[in-house]
Amino acid sequence: MLVVKKFGGSSVADKERIFNVARRCAEEYQIGNDVVVVLSAMGDTTDDLLMKAEDINPYPSKRELDMLLTTGEQISVALMAMALQFLHVPAISLNGFQVQMHTTSRNGNARLKRIDTERIRHELENRRIVIVTGFQGVNKYDDYTTLGRGGSDTTAVALAAALHADKCEIYTDVEGVYTADPRVVPNARKITEITYDEMLELATSGAKVLHNRSVEMAKKYGVELVVRSSLNTEEGTVVKEVVKVEKMLITGVAADKNTARISVIGIVDRPGTAFKIFNTLAKHNINVDIILQSVGRGGTKDISFTVSQEDLREALQVLEDYKEALTIQEITYSENVAKISIVGAGMLSNPGVAATMFESLCNSNININMISTSEIRITVLIDEKDADKALVAVHDGFGLED
């Protein structure tokens, strides 16, 4: 059997944790399985590297940033190989370049395109545990790229798909996927099984327990995922196509504080203006999320929308550059906003789900600024200061507590 095991940053944060992971991988190896391990950077390494970069240059080039960030994962894999060797288990570490993880060229947010499996297979045939850097790849210019924050999950799923692994396990610092972030909602419940579609909506809505692209990829290639704790042997959460468990109305709630609102005010009210604004942003690779159009002063209109905080500066710059062509009179923005989402296939057949969500928010005196929906998700934009309170209120409003 071939098993891919991914361990996140907190699971390899120090010497003790590294040996804990090494022992778990050795056990898997010793029962005769082939083991591929994917690691993130130790503890807060990625954040620390980002701070170091900012200290030197507040607007570092994305190429150099990736050059820096990829070192974090390289430290983890080398130390893990040393730990396994110390335990007399044959192991070898490989980075994104050595494996040849081919990605698109976009630094900081690249997508995996193709993985060469030859080297890994060769090492497995020699009965070594293969330890691979998560989060990184190489582009067509032979430059390092990274897959976006939390991207090691995606590396693991991509490897599991490419190697036709029998199991893909994502080990983290909680026991699985919960009905809400258990650090914010202490009475959140562990979910036994969840569909790819629901997990994708939760991950995209801010439940960072899995990188959203990893779920997208798992669905595409039919890789069943298990999310579980690296610190105990409790059964985790299975992410798969069809689940057997009884459907709840709502599967989970999530909060996303990494969001910003932009409003363009006083634009001319004629066909094509919205198209021009969003087309201009799209051409600069800026993803726009919730959109709200309203009537402005003197026959004009206003449009508000959200972008991720990383894209805010560039979005404002682009709008400023094209201000006249887009007929914008004024641009305002706020970073003090957050999205709260409820996710669940149960809402397809149950009217009144939105009303229940809004009632919970209203009872907690939380104002809704914008609303957006998909088939199995409802998202509201609120003030960031209310985010944790809102998560608890909505979670309890649907009776999701343990």
Ligand code: ADP
């Ligand atoms: P890793 O370093 O292992 O990749 P992450 O910090 O990326 O770990 O993701 C795990 C964290 O995700 C948990 O510590 C938890 O606070 C957070 N989280 C957010 N939403 C959820 C959820 N619905 N279920 C479980 N954990 C969640």
Ligand code: ASP
């Ligand atoms: N180390 C990277 C990050 O902190 C990738 C990951 O943890 O998945 O975002």
Ligand code: MG
């Ligand atoms: Mg993660």
